[in-house]
Amino acid sequence: MEMVLLTALGVGGATVIGALIGFLTKGFSHKFSDIVLSFAAGVMLSAAVLGLVLPSLEYGGKWGLLITIAGIFIGALCLNLIDKLVPHLHKMIGSDSEEHRNADLSKVLLFVTAIAIHNLPEGIAAGVGFGSGNVSQALMIAGGIALQNIPEGMVIIGPMLAAGVTPKKTFVCAMFTGLVEVIGTLIGYFAVSVSAAVLPFALAFAGGTMLYVISDEMIPETHAHGSERGATYALLVGFCLMLVSDVLLG
Numbered sequence: 001m002e003m004v005l006l007t008a009l010g011v012g013g014a015t016v017i018g019a020l021i022g023f024l025t026k027g028f029s030h031k032f033s034d035i036v037l038s039f040a041a042g043v044m045l046s047a048a049v050l051g052l053v054l055p056s057l058e059y060g061g062k063w064g065l066l067i068t069i070a071g072i073f074i075g076a077l078c079l080n081l082i083d084k085l086v087p088h089l090h091k092m093i094g095s096d097s098e099e100h101r102n103a104d105l106s107k108v109l110l111f112v113t114a115i116a117i118h119n120l121p122e123g124i125a126a127g128v129g130f131g132s133g134n135v136s137q138a139l140m141i142a143g144g145i146a147l148q149n150i151p152e153g154m155v156i157i158g159p160m161l162a163a164g165v166t167p168k169k170t171f172v173c174a175m176f177t178g179l180v181e182v183i184g185t186l187i188g189y190f191a192v193s194v195s196a197a198v199l200p201f202a203l204a205f206a207g208g209t210m211l212y213v214i215s216d217e218m219i220p221e222t223h224a225h226g227s228e229r230g231a232t233y234a235l236l237v238g239f240c241l242m243l244v245s246d247v248l249l250g
Contacts, residue, residue: 008186011181014150017150018150019157019174022154023157031227035230038230038235039234041148042238044144044214046144046239046240050242053203070201071207072205075206121184123184126145126184127187128191128192128202128206131189131192148213188206
């Protein structure tokens with residue numbers, strides 16, 4: 001349990017680390033953040049497939065294939081519903097436009113709320129990984145999510161400061177979005193621990209949410225500023241790095 005709690009704090013804390021970096025790197029180019037985000041997407045893609053989808057098939061037994069496919073689609077549909085109910089994360093980030101420089105506080109609060117809601121299923125994915133009992137795969141999943149949270153933490157700083165929010169309050173908001181992920185990790189862990197029967201579906205559901213985030217938010221964002229080729233190779237490097245790690249850790 002101690003490892004789960006520490007990992008939850010690490011996953012949530014990665015957003016805060018990203019926010020701190022965001023304060024220091026406000027002048028960095030889009031290409032830099034695109035490469036970092038693409039690398040994180042590759043790591044998350046590998047973690048989703050190797051750490052969630054394939055174990056779901058393994059634990060599902062006779063009905064493993066149907067359970068896994070259903071879990072993936074239901075997980076993706078849940079995030080799709082969230083996208084309809086709250087602002088789409090990267091549609092609100094857009095950085096340097098005059099519209100964002102003049103954004104009012106209500107938009108900023110909506111923006112922070114959207115990030116927090118999107119972070120909840122990512123935290124659940126990390127917790128479900130630990131609930132499976134495979135610590136190495138759980139750490140791989142959590143590591144992938146944490147890496148994704150660093151550039152996410154970086155990009156939330158600019159719009160908030162531009163809207164007139166003080167640096168102190170901006171940092172507190174970033175901490176709040178990270179705290180939601182900690183809560184999600186604990187929810188995922190306890191949900192699977194209470195009933196092992198839900199493990200195959202929970203793994204696939206978490207995998208579906210991660211795949212949705214990668215395809216719907218991360219990849220489009222990294223291809224929006226003319227750095228498609230570099231972003232693609234960064235994704236492949238991230239994917240292969242986690243593939244190597246999975247093989248070496250057994």
